[in-house]
Amino acid sequence: MTKTPDGKSAEAPTMNDVARRAGVSAMTVSRALKEGSHVSKATRERIAQAINELGYVLDQSAGSLSSRRTGFVAAIIPSINNSNFSDTARGITDALEGTGLQLLLGYTDYSVEREEELIESMLRRRPEGIILTGGAHTDRARRMLQQAGIPVIETWDTPQDPIDKVVGFSNGAAMELLVETLAAKGYQRFGYIGGTTGRDTRGSQRRAGFVRALDRLSLPSDRIISFGVPPISMEQGGQAVVSMLDRWPDTQVALCVSDLSAFGALMECRRRGMRVPEDIAIAGFGDYEIAACCHPRMTTINVDCYGIGRQAALKLTRSIQGTSSDEVEQITLTGFRVVEREST
Amino acid sequence: MTKTPDGKSAEAPTMNDVARRAGVSAMTVSRALKEGSHVSKATRERIAQAINELGYVLDQSAGSLSSRRTGFVAAIIPSINNSNFSDTARGITDALEGTGLQLLLGYTDYSVEREEELIESMLRRRPEGIILTGGAHTDRARRMLQQAGIPVIETWDTPQDPIDKVVGFSNGAAMELLVETLAAKGYQRFGYIGGTTGRDTRGSQRRAGFVRALDRLSLPSDRIISFGVPPISMEQGGQAVVSMLDRWPDTQVALCVSDLSAFGALMECRRRGMRVPEDIAIAGFGDYEIAACCHPRMTTINVDCYGIGRQAALKLTRSIQGTSSDEVEQITLTGFRVVEREST
DNA sequence: CTTACCGATGATAGCGATAACATATCCGGC
């Protein structure tokens, strides 16, 4: 509705209004608005002018009802305030560029219940595909997704029983690699800092990897501080490292569920006059910007967040367009690597 | 579409399918799916069962075409990987809870051109209102928004010439306050670190506030390092402070366009063995989590990011529901305050 | 007992676009 000078609101112009003004049929307007249709230059210009004069904006919801293509895909991430996931979102956006598909972003605050609600309200809008974070979902969410008949990509994880397709890595294996790398440098007394169990499944898997690797190396794997509701904050990381040193003062290296808690731990240790890594070594997970920039610079695991998003979106568009002959592989594993810096 | 056992895809069930199965008319199903309509308990239950058996999901795009209510509002923020803006998004989400409105989030990467595209593609989906960040938009974007006939809220700023309504604060005044507070503590030689001009208008306004306040105090206001494309990173903040100390070694306090660049500067100074604040004081802007947690803890300006989102969403819903008699005030100013910590 | 009204349901007609088919025009080649 545009406000008319008298203050009342007039109806928004429709395609028919544009058509009438340009002296053509609505169908021709529709064609002129779409790439690659045959509309003569003169007509196209007249239509463009009419659109301009009326301030017409295409109503896509009407269009998609008719064409049965909504032109968007949904992506659900745990948090938008987390550069790892927002990098994934950027990867998705970039890969969608030029496909005519738009991204509809939602965030769950790490709650599978919120995820379920979000999935439901997104499916109501009929996305052409959906990208999820992680492999843990409510039963109802799984059912809804299976019945939706659209491609589903689970990311950031390697679920046992994927709904459809997967782009991710094993969080457990990544943490195992970190433990092994540090053990090879001579560290023996490892501690782990993470949130209380539940909610953050990727965090739980990292913890499980920590335990597995140490057990394999016959090193103690019981120095685990569970603190705060996942995802734990920087502040909580600081508090957790204090508890850890309280309880096991001879801990040599503290591995944290993410760089953010590791950063909190690192700063707290510095604040207490401890030398890092001499008095205590610290490592994180995720290779956030902060890890490369803090002092001392932090050892961490780099995972290809942007690439996860990019590949997920590519897989999704291929699945959407793909005929049955053009099969898309089910699982794509993305890489990770240990980035050794000054903190270990 | 649900995949049938033979691999072919069947059409997704529609409301009519549900109605037939439940032995009622489609209209009754529609009513049963809406709160507060008169449908008998027995009928409601039969419908619920039919929905369950068929795995039916309401098609909202069809519904909104008919009801002329899409049930969502759009919000456009510069970056999702910035806790200030994601706090605003969270404020919006929370305030929208229970209103039946959903949030459609988009991000511009600080580009007004991207913003224009985004606004256009969002308007095509007919949001019931739109929340923008900042007051700088392309002419075409302004025109589209004015003609859309929906409430528009500009946030995080106090534009001279608002499109519709505003929830924000003066970035310039906030920076002036910070300068004054530090000058009162005795600091005289101030430096400023920000991105090269353009793009980040809030950053430019902070810089302008910096200059204004120092001029008023008759202190030198020319120690300005412009470095990198806004928003500047932590790393760039570190590089910038090095240039600053190179050029004006006797600088007493470095003010940064955001906590992130301030953090980079802080860490770089520590890395070079400087004492903060004794050798150089540092302050940021935004009161990010990192400011309270780093060592030394950082002085900064706290702005009520969450409140901005909350109030913007409240204003928006009031404008959407509001009759003309129920006028909504045009401008809401949100507060800010200096948070003094160890770094100054 | 009649009137009025409310609650429960159905029938019908769009919402604003596009798919699919139909029609008209123009072109060059024979």
Place this chain on the structure above:
DNA sequence: GCCGGATATGTTATCGCTATCATCGGTAAG
């Protein structure tokens, strides 16, 4: 001059849902 095929445009029929009005018992007020 006629024909096939491309280009340009129009007509008609939905897409899946909800607004609106109509219908029909039942029930309370007069």
